[in-house]
Amino acid sequence: MPLYVTVLLVQSSKPIMDKRLMRQGEGCPTVVRPPLACDIEFGLIQKALDKPDDRPMSDIDGLTLDITVPEAALKENNTKLPVLVFIHGGAFIIGDSGAPHYDMAAIVAYSQSIAKPIIGVAINYRLGVAGFLDSSELRAAGIPPNRGFLDQKTAFQWVRRNIGGFSGDPTRITAIGQSAGGSSVMHLLDLDLQNESLFDRAICLSGNNLAVPSSPKHVAHEAYEAVLQRLGINSTLSSEDQVTALIAVSPEDILSKIPMSVPLQPVVETDQLPSFRSVETHLPSAQNRPPLMIGSTDFDAVVFEVLGLFAGRDPGLAQSFARSLIKAIPEEHHAKLERLLSLYEISEEQEDDKARVKILQFGTDLKYFATSRHYANLWPSRSWLYYFNESNPWDGPHKGRSAHCLDIAYLFLNFNHVMNESQKKTATDFARDVISFTNMEEPWSEFHASKDLRVYETLAENQESADGLRIAAGPSEEVQSLWSEIGLDNLAQAWGAYSAKS
Known part of the structure; x- marks a missing residue:
């Protein structure tokens, strides 16, 4: 059986978000994870697997990555295997890398059986309000947009720097994403990384940033106003008071009061991400793109x-x-x-x-x-x-x-x-x-x-x-x-x- 390890990205996530959007933790922002993601996706698949207990929605249990290593690799010194890093989908509002249909143990074991062993990594990131709510008020408070992508960036940086300790090859990292995860792979290539490469190959399954919606600034602001209204926060409050009120809302209230129809999705027209891409003319601006x-x-x-x-x-x-x-x-x-x-x-x-x-x-x-x-x-x-x-x-x-x-x-x-x-x-x-x-x-x-x-x-x-x-x-x-x-x-x-x- 492959070895399975969960790694908590606390210190790595520390710079991502303003301290005022943290609860009780010493460096990891609150993660809100809707509990029905498995049921929704099992409904699409039309077959269910046994579900684990939902991971807590807390400061120290949310931003994790799960590593699966072939058993044989643990017995060999100096083994350096290629790494497959999975980003789950869920329209940027639901999902969890720990869902049973995302378990990478079987594909890792199969890779060993065909003499092409790989290491599997599955990452979590902030979703919905925690990950993608954006407005001028939040930015004025020092809270950047697209925090979910910054979490993903942190995870890939951690893998690049540390996977060698798990028999992984940091020069052979493949990003794979499904649905919103596929869109994430594309958006990560557009982040300003100052010539830092997060991965060496890319796989997009049923998702890319032309297929999965993103929001220009005005749509993101409309979503922000809708969230305030749903949570009963007065939009005439000062920017600072609005942010303070948002921080005080419990994850349970966020889940129960904000419908999936509110477009909490990647925000373009930012310093991080360029504006909407034309289906017919868009090409990544840089030529240095991975296979x-x-x-x-x-x-x-x-x-x-x-x-x-x-x-x-x-x-x-x-x-x-x-x-x-x-x-x-x-x-x-x-x-x-x-x-x-x-x-x-x-x-x-x-x-x-x-x-x-x-x-x-x-x-x-x-x-x-x-x-x-x-x-x-x-x-x-x-x-x-x-x-x-x-x-x-x-x-x-x-x-x-x-x-x-x-x-x-x-x-x-x-x-x-x-x-x-x-x-x-x-x-x-x-x-x-x-x-x-x-x-x-x-x-x-x-x-x-x-x-x-x-x-x-x-x-x-x-x-x-x-x-x-x-x-x-x-x-x-x-x-x-x-x-x-x-x-x-x-x-x-x-x-x-x-x-x-x-």
Whole structure:
């Protein structure tokens, strides 16, 4: 069995945040962790594992990292193994590296069995109000934005400096993030690190900073005002009194009074992070970027429904969706947009149950597949693109679909005991490729040179579905052609306008 160690990052976190946002601890800021994260993600996976007790929401129990080392490495002197550092997702408001489906013991053991041993590290970071609430009042009080990213930065710095003591190689560190964790990987590359490299390779699973929302300053300020209102803090108080009142609120009140619809997410237009990126033109400004493995699942956008995409909307979802897009898209593209909607079978008379699925597929292809392909195609270093299209085998509304979080269930091999042999093969194939990438190998043909895309599924590659819309590797060529003609930026902004009204 691999060795498992939890490390508390107290001193490392000390400079991150103003002392006035600390409670009772001697250097670690309060971490607020919603307890329902496991249940939400198990709902997406449609299969549950035994849950550990929730970690306390305290100053000294929140900012941790978990290290998993192959047993054989402990018996060999001078062994230096590559390191895979995992950043969990959860829309920047929920999540915990200690969740059972994030347990890295199985993938670490598998890496040993195929003679490509790795060390696994899973990190925690501040979420929601503690991690991403921002305003001019907070900044005036000396509290920086994007504190969750600063926690992640601290964790990677700790790994770089200390993993050698756990048989790790500090020159071979791969960052891997899923959903908001994938977006985090991209944002960490944008932080002003004064030429300090946090990791040597990057993997983004169903998340990047074009797919996962971030907030410009004005949206962040609106979220701040919403938090004050929900917590009963008078916005006419002085900045100092507002901050004092915020500090006095208990974690339990924060969790119970602030809904998930409040956009507590990364704040751009700051000294740390640049402004919103264009889907069509964005490239990292610096050419010195690590090799990248990136991809998505076939039904990722179901997570938007979990976050309230359809909540409170009137009947007639297809009609309101189509009209919202038509309003947002320039008139010269309306005919092409109507053709695009027809390919997704989104028509104004469609029943809501069917419309939900079609709208979510539209969002999946636009926000996840298109952005992943965009990054792979324009990344200034080497890149590898994959597509996870394994059907969910378990009972529930997403059975037969590759929904958000199913990739994690397969990758970390924690559900193999309830899989058949073909499903296990998909899981080990996925894990093997990630392990190979972490070992600084090429898991398959590099994208720039070959345009090859790895598909994880049990069906033959490029097998078309009955309606001809779907192929194994994403939407049809006609759909992708219409994206280009209408403009990905136009479509992304139209999707954002529809989402903002949820």
